[in-house]
Structures are given as C-alpha cells and as structure tokens.
Amino acid sequence: MTTTHQGTYQGEITQAVVLERTHVPVLAEDVSPAVPRASLRRPTPQQRFVGIGSWAGALAMAWVICERMLPLPGPTWFVMTTLVMGMLLTAVTTAMTGSMIEVRDRLASTVITAATLLVGFALVTTLAFVFARGWKPLTHLNFFTHDMAGVGPSDPLNKGGVLHAIVGSLIEVGIATAITLPLGVGTAVFMTEIGGRFAGLVRTVVEAMTALPSIVAGLFIYSVFIIALGFPRSGLAAAMALSVMMLPIIARASDVVLRVVPGGLREASLALGASRWKTVWYVVLPTARPGLATALILGIARGVGETSPVLITSGAASFMVTDPRSGVMNSLPLYIFTTVRSGVPVAIDRAFGTAAVLLALVLVLFITARLLARPRGNRRSLTGRVRALLSLNRKTT
Amino acid sequence: MTTLPREHLDAVEAVPRVLASTNTGSDRVFAYVARSTGATVLVITGGIGVFLAVQSVPTLKHYGLHFFTQTQWQPDADKLGIAAVLVGTLEVAMVAMAIAFPLALATALFISEYAPAKLRSTLISLVDLMAAVPSIIYGLWGFFLVEPHASEMALFLQRHFGFLPFFHIGADPNAAVWDRSRYTASAFCAGIAVAMMVLPMSCAVMRQVFSQTPDGEKEAALALGSTRWGMIRTVVIPFGRGGIIGGTMLGLGRALGETIAVLLIISPEFLIKPRILEIGTNTVSALIAGQFGEATGIQLSALLTAGFVLFIITLIVNTLAAIVVNRSRSGAGTDA
Structure with missing residues (x-):
C-alpha cells in the first residue's frame, strides 16, 4: 500500500470509519532508518x-x-x-x-x-570525623602504654594514656564471652537438635529478651548483684551485665545459623551409625562454624561498644584495675563517655583518640567476621596469598 | 571354591529385634546437658523479666496510676512518674524513624534494584558495618559534628514552618543574633543520632525481603514495558510490604531503648511538650542512666518499673514486627 493510496482513502471516508479500520504501518522512504541502540542496558x-x-x-x-x-x-x-x-x-x-x-x-x-x-x-563522616579528631593523641606512644593515674583532665597529651580502659574492656568482654559462648551456642544446639515443646518455650523467651534495652540489663545486674547481694561495683558486675545483654543476641543468631545446616547431612551421619552427640560435634557444628564465628564476633563487637550497662555496673577509675572482682574497672566506651562530659578541650581530644581505638577494634572484629563468613570455595589460605603475591612480583620484574 | 553356608537345622527361629527409640549412653548425657543449658538460659533471661515485673509491684502499689500520669521525677517530694519521659522517648523515636525510614527504604531499594551487581556485596557489608559501629561513636558524631548544623536547620524550620505546634520554639526566630542555645540539645538532635543506629537495622531487613522478590514477576513487569520505577512500584514494594513494616518496627524497638547517644546530646527536662526542636527532653533510658546513682529503695524500684515499661513496649513492637514479617508473603526465611 503506497502513501498516495492511503491519502485518497482518507479523503473519501469519514474519520470514524478510519478509526475502526486496521492501520497498516507505512514505510516512509525519505526517512533514514532508525539507528539501533548499541546496548539496551546503557x-x-x-x-x-x-x-x-x-x-x-x-x-x-x-x-x-x-x-x-x-x-x-x-x-x-x-x-x-x-x-x-x-x-x-x-x-x-x-x-x-x-x-x-x-x-x-x-x-x-x-x-x-x-x-x-x-x-x-x-557513614563516611562518622568514621572520618572520629579518626580526624582522634589522630593527635594516637601519635603519642604513651597513649597506649600508660593509664590516667595522677593525670589531670587538662594535662597535655604526652602524659597519661588509656591502657587501663583497653585492658578493662578486654577483661570485661573476655569474661562476658566466656559466659555467653557456651551458654548461647549450647542453647542454640538444644533448640535445633533436641527440639520439643520445652525448646519452643526457650526459643520464645530468648527471642523476647532480644528486645531488652541494654540499660535495663545493666539496671538488673545493679539491683540484684550490687544492691541486693551487696557486692561492690566491679569489672565482674560489668561483665555480667554485658553477658545478660549479649546472651539472647548470640543464642538467637546461632540458632538461625544452625537451622540452615542441611538436614540431609544430619540424616547421613545418623544413618552411618553415629550417635546424636557425634553428629552434632562432627557434622553440625563444623558445618556451621563460619556462621557461628560470625554470630559470635558480631555479638562481641556489640558488647565492646555498649556503654550503658557498663556505666551502671562499673566505675570510671583512672588507674589500671586487673582484678575483675574488686575495684571499679574502666572500659573504652565508659572512658569516652566520662571524658567527653568533662568538657575540657584536651580531655575531649583524648576521648576522640579513645573512640578511634574503639572504632579500630570494632572494625578489626567486623572484618574478621566477614572473612570467616565467606564461603569456603573462594577463600584463599595465607600461603596461597603469599604465593600469589610472589608470582605477581616475578611477572613484573 | 565357593562354600555355601550350611543351613543350621537346629537353629532357633529368628526373632525381630526390638528397636529402642530412647537415647543410649553418651546421647543421654548429651540430651541432658543440652536440656539443662537451655533451662539455664531460660532461667537467666526469663528471670530478668520476672524480676522486673515483681519489682514493679511495690511501685505501682505506692504510686498507683499516678506513676503513668505524673511528669515530675522528684524523689525528695515523693513525686515519681514517667509521663514526661515516656512522651520524650516516643518523640525521640519518632524523629529517628521519620529520618531513618525513607533513607532505609531508599538505600534498600538502591542496593537490591539499582546498584551494579559487582557493588552489591560491598554495599551490604557497609550497611552491616554501620550497624556494628558503637552507639557512643554515633553519640560523638551527633554531639560534635551534627548538632551545630541541626540547630541551624531547626531555626530554618521554625522560621518557615513555625505555625506547626511541634516546630515551635520559645525564642524569636528573627532576632538579630539568634539564641543558639535554645535550638540545641533537643529531641530533634538526639533523634538524628538515633536514626543512624536504627537505619542499618531497618535497611538490612528491607533489603533481604526485596532480594527475595521472584525474578519472574520483575521480568514480567519489565517485559510489559514498565520502567524500572514502575516495576519497583508494582512488584517489589507490594511484595516486600511485610519487610518494610517489619523492618521499620524492629528499628523502632531499637530506637526506643537507645541510651548513651541520647544521654550525651539531650539536656534533661521533665516536661511533656510537643516542641521537638526546643532544648530539653528526656527518655526512659536516659532517666535510668542519670538517676540510678542516687537511687535506693522505692526510687530504685521505680526506676526498675520504668525499665519494665520500656521493655514491655519494645517487646510488643518487636513481636508485632516479627508477626508482620512472618505473615507476609515474603516472610519465609527472614531472620532479623
């Protein structure tokens, strides 16, 4: 059908009839063909x-x-x-x-x-701001090797350090991990491998307790351990408050990890005659190990940075306390909080330096968790990495 | 040469073995140990809830329902109540959610729909990293870096939207030198810092749900000629609605309990006021952190009651979130 043909058609017949007719596309010969797009995505x-x-x-x-x-x-x-x-x-x-x-x-x-x-x-401003304001104290070596005993808030940065806070944080989180790791993973094993109505109850309660605000966990330990039982405020009390806070988190995360272990592996192990305990120990836990490690490390990272339970149950000592049972043990977040509140410019610089240390600690924990959580297939061993590095050097030279 | 087994004609008839379904030996020990671990954890965690509930009985007996209507916290005058701090908690949480919700939704959509495939895992890691940053760090960020800008923003909001009651501030916005101190340490400033903590949590849940959208439905929408936004609006968001609501509520639960960033930023004040931009507010957790030192006897029990009320609110919010996520079409397998 040509253009002229259609032109006569439209001249003869009314508009309404044309609309009812089927339109046949007309090839316009004087227009150059459309250039096809190079790529549909771009x-x-x-x-x-x-x-x-x-x-x-x-x-x-x-x-x-x-x-x-x-x-x-x-x-x-x-x-x-x-x-x-x-x-x-x-x-x-x-x-x-x-x-x-x-x-x-x-x-x-x-x-x-x-x-x-x-x-x-x-996110970038948060990280950059802390490191930008906190680098000054980090350049003094005594910041990592001294405590604040006998150092005033406005003393220069080449005096005193936060070793006591670092050690305190490590001790408190260490104790808390020692408590929560067996209990948390054990509970997760109970919930997934034993099961039953009682396990359902435990799961419900554990899930409910993840809603517990951390300050209330601290207040609980404060009123039971310190007020009712008469123990002093100490690193142990702080560690217990952290455990109470971390326990539901780790138990729940481990539960999620153990639940995704394929049932076929368990059945294969049981069919080979292994006992349930051996199945858990040699099949389920090794399969879930990267996931469990990630859950644990993220729980620890949460515990290291949590301030409010520590604020209530321990005190901000300016000197080194290594005995968790007695003496107000300081920790990194607590030190940051109390130092910032003092309002002295040098002290605030110190607090930012401590915040940089805390952030670096959390970053290291986080990256470790990521590396552990990677699927086994594309993980390279340390020796493999070194070999790759060396071979690269050989090629370039 | 093969030897065939000779039939024992005098052998006794074979009796089917009885299969024991009970645990034997080490398995019994294992089951026992696992069960007692579970019981220990149940006692510890459940004990906290029970303890808090028991502790709140004397408070409620002593103050009655006035505990929920009294705004002041004056132990000397025996006037203790959580009306003001509850309202403050809700205000801070609402500001945080108002900031975090759109950002979390947009970030989740960007990661699941817009980001190049190579970047996706990096972005997911960054969101997780954001969740791992300690709250005290966000407190420092909010207090030293954001607050000056936030107070300017508050001035702007008051000038142009001051007719809304919650943007009103008891200071003249057009003064030659504006009274900066009236615009800081507010629920708004605290809410910004809390939003940073809430955002990654909500975003992670939303992203996970969005990533479960069936590819077939997305491709069908695109094949029918829809744009990318049309596909998101008609397929991804309806599919992930459960995740959006659930993630937001989980974030809300976290926002309600946040302590240290709020404590660092706000200036405590026991007043019910809708003016979120103005200096002074208080939250339940900041009240506990500020008051526990002098608390003994009835006041400690009152603080525990306040903590219990906070816990119950968070618990309800979290449970509703879990139900919404699990009920939705996309809920299966969501673990957040």
Whole structure:
C-alpha cells in the first residue's frame, strides 16, 4: 500500500470509519532508518546528555542561588539546593522528550540514589570525623602504654594514656564471652537438635529478651548483684551485665545459623551409625562454624561498644584495675563517655583518640567476621596469598 | 571354591529385634546437658523479666496510676512518674524513624534494584558495618559534628514552618543574633543520632525481603514495558510490604531503648511538650542512666518499673514486627 493510496482513502471516508479500520504501518522512504541502540542496558547519548547536563545546570543554579541571590551560606545549603535543582532540571529535561512515566522513573532513581549517597556520606563522616579528631593523641606512644593515674583532665597529651580502659574492656568482654559462648551456642544446639515443646518455650523467651534495652540489663545486674547481694561495683558486675545483654543476641543468631545446616547431612551421619552427640560435634557444628564465628564476633563487637550497662555496673577509675572482682574497672566506651562530659578541650581530644581505638577494634572484629563468613570455595589460605603475591612480583620484574 | 553356608537345622527361629527409640549412653548425657543449658538460659533471661515485673509491684502499689500520669521525677517530694519521659522517648523515636525510614527504604531499594551487581556485596557489608559501629561513636558524631548544623536547620524550620505546634520554639526566630542555645540539645538532635543506629537495622531487613522478590514477576513487569520505577512500584514494594513494616518496627524497638547517644546530646527536662526542636527532653533510658546513682529503695524500684515499661513496649513492637514479617508473603526465611 503506497502513501498516495492511503491519502485518497482518507479523503473519501469519514474519520470514524478510519478509526475502526486496521492501520497498516507505512514505510516512509525519505526517512533514514532508525539507528539501533548499541546496548539496551546503557543509556543513549541523549539520556546521558540529559543526565549530565541537568546536574551541571543544577550546580550552577545552586551557586547562583546560594552565593548571589539568597543569604544561604555554608556547604549544607549548597548541597541541598543542588539536589532540589537537580531533580527539577532532570524532571524538566526529561519531560521535553519523554512522557510523565519517564519523568517519574527518572525522578525516582534520582531520589533513591541521592538518599543512598546521603547515607554513605553520613557513614563516611562518622568514621572520618572520629579518626580526624582522634589522630593527635594516637601519635603519642604513651597513649597506649600508660593509664590516667595522677593525670589531670587538662594535662597535655604526652602524659597519661588509656591502657587501663583497653585492658578493662578486654577483661570485661573476655569474661562476658566466656559466659555467653557456651551458654548461647549450647542453647542454640538444644533448640535445633533436641527440639520439643520445652525448646519452643526457650526459643520464645530468648527471642523476647532480644528486645531488652541494654540499660535495663545493666539496671538488673545493679539491683540484684550490687544492691541486693551487696557486692561492690566491679569489672565482674560489668561483665555480667554485658553477658545478660549479649546472651539472647548470640543464642538467637546461632540458632538461625544452625537451622540452615542441611538436614540431609544430619540424616547421613545418623544413618552411618553415629550417635546424636557425634553428629552434632562432627557434622553440625563444623558445618556451621563460619556462621557461628560470625554470630559470635558480631555479638562481641556489640558488647565492646555498649556503654550503658557498663556505666551502671562499673566505675570510671583512672588507674589500671586487673582484678575483675574488686575495684571499679574502666572500659573504652565508659572512658569516652566520662571524658567527653568533662568538657575540657584536651580531655575531649583524648576521648576522640579513645573512640578511634574503639572504632579500630570494632572494625578489626567486623572484618574478621566477614572473612570467616565467606564461603569456603573462594577463600584463599595465607600461603596461597603469599604465593600469589610472589608470582605477581616475578611477572613484573 | 565357593562354600555355601550350611543351613543350621537346629537353629532357633529368628526373632525381630526390638528397636529402642530412647537415647543410649553418651546421647543421654548429651540430651541432658543440652536440656539443662537451655533451662539455664531460660532461667537467666526469663528471670530478668520476672524480676522486673515483681519489682514493679511495690511501685505501682505506692504510686498507683499516678506513676503513668505524673511528669515530675522528684524523689525528695515523693513525686515519681514517667509521663514526661515516656512522651520524650516516643518523640525521640519518632524523629529517628521519620529520618531513618525513607533513607532505609531508599538505600534498600538502591542496593537490591539499582546498584551494579559487582557493588552489591560491598554495599551490604557497609550497611552491616554501620550497624556494628558503637552507639557512643554515633553519640560523638551527633554531639560534635551534627548538632551545630541541626540547630541551624531547626531555626530554618521554625522560621518557615513555625505555625506547626511541634516546630515551635520559645525564642524569636528573627532576632538579630539568634539564641543558639535554645535550638540545641533537643529531641530533634538526639533523634538524628538515633536514626543512624536504627537505619542499618531497618535497611538490612528491607533489603533481604526485596532480594527475595521472584525474578519472574520483575521480568514480567519489565517485559510489559514498565520502567524500572514502575516495576519497583508494582512488584517489589507490594511484595516486600511485610519487610518494610517489619523492618521499620524492629528499628523502632531499637530506637526506643537507645541510651548513651541520647544521654550525651539531650539536656534533661521533665516536661511533656510537643516542641521537638526546643532544648530539653528526656527518655526512659536516659532517666535510668542519670538517676540510678542516687537511687535506693522505692526510687530504685521505680526506676526498675520504668525499665519494665520500656521493655514491655519494645517487646510488643518487636513481636508485632516479627508477626508482620512472618505473615507476609515474603516472610519465609527472614531472620532479623
């Protein structure tokens, strides 16, 4: 069917009839064929131009608005104006070529990406801020080898250190781990391997207790162990408060890990004649080991950083206490909290240095947990790594 | 040469062996030990709940329902009540959720739908890392870095939205030199720091649920010509609605119990007030942390009661969250 043919058709018949007829697409011979998109996933040059151009325009408009038109100084306003202008320009430029549906799609992806960037920015500023303000005390070696005995809050940074807080944290978390590891993993084994109605009750209660605010855990130990039983405030009390807080977390996480061990492995072991105990010890626990380690380490990381139970059950001594049974043992988060509250600039610097130490500790624990949790297949042994490193060097030289 | 077994004609008739279904030997010990471990943990954890409940009886007998309506906490005048701190707790948690919810949802959507596949596991790790950062660190961040900016934001909100009662501040916004101290140490500032703690938790739950969306349904939406946002709006979000609600409530549970960042930022005040931008508020956990030192006798029991009330609220919120996540279509296998 040619163009002229259709033209005569439309001239003769009324509009309504044409609408009811089937339209046959007409090949326009004078128009060059559409260029196929190079890739369906990648944006077309036009889309890319719209994207980049909108943001460049947004930056320029934000500068004009913040610096020349309105009294909105500071980077915060600049970033916010850029965001708003960027969305506006993206919407307008998309609407020039596309429909409302495309505008909505583009706006949604802009908003979602911007929000994610904001979250990332907050995380980066948190980490960077602590290390940026805390690096000064870290350059003094005595910060890691001395305690604060006889050092005043406004003494310079080359006096005193936080060794007592580091040692206190390690002792308290060590005791708490020694209590929670067997109990937590044992309970998880009981809940998954023995089962029954009683196990269901235990699971319900443990899950409920993960809702216990950490301060209430501390208050519980304070009123039972210290007020009712008359023990002094000590590292042991702090360790017990941490255990009470960590126990439901570790038990529940281990339970989740043990539940995903394939039942076929258990059945195979039992079918080979192993007892239930041997099945747990030689099959279930080794299979779940990376997951259990991750659960435990994340629980420890949570315990190291928790301040409120420690605040209630122990005290902020300025000297080294190594006996958990007596003496107010300090710890990293407690030291940070009490030092920041003193308000002296040098003391605040010290607190940020301690916060950097605490954060580094948590980061190390976290990375260890990640490495352990990786699937066995793509984990490389230490010797393998060294060999790869050496072979790389051989190639380059 | 093969020898065939000779039949014992005089052998006794074979009797089917009785299969014992009870544990034998070491298994019995194992079951016993495991059961007693479970019982120990049950006693420890359940004991806390029971202890708190028992401790709150004398308080409730002494103060009656006034404990829930009295705003002041004055042990000398025998006036103890948690009305103001409960409202403060809810305000801080609401501010935190108002900030954390949209950010967590957007981050979860970005990770599951927009991020390149190579980046995805890194982003998940970063969110988990955010959850592992101690709360005292977020407290320092909120107190030293964010609070000055937050007070400027509060001034802006008061100037332009001051007609809303919760954005009102008892200070002149158009003064030549604005009274900065009135705009700090508020529920708003504390809520920002708490939001950072809540966000990764909610985000992790939401992302996990979004990642379980059946690929077939997503591809069907795309094949029908929908845009990426159209696919998210019609497939991913309806599928993950349980996870969105559940993750938000889990975050709310954490926000209600947060202590140290709040204690560092707020300036304590025992007043029921809707003005979240203005200086002064208090929460149950900050009250406990601030008051336990001088507390003896009835006051300690009152603090324990306050802790118990907080625990019950958190427990209800968490349980509802678990039910919502498990009931939803996407709930199977969610472990958060």
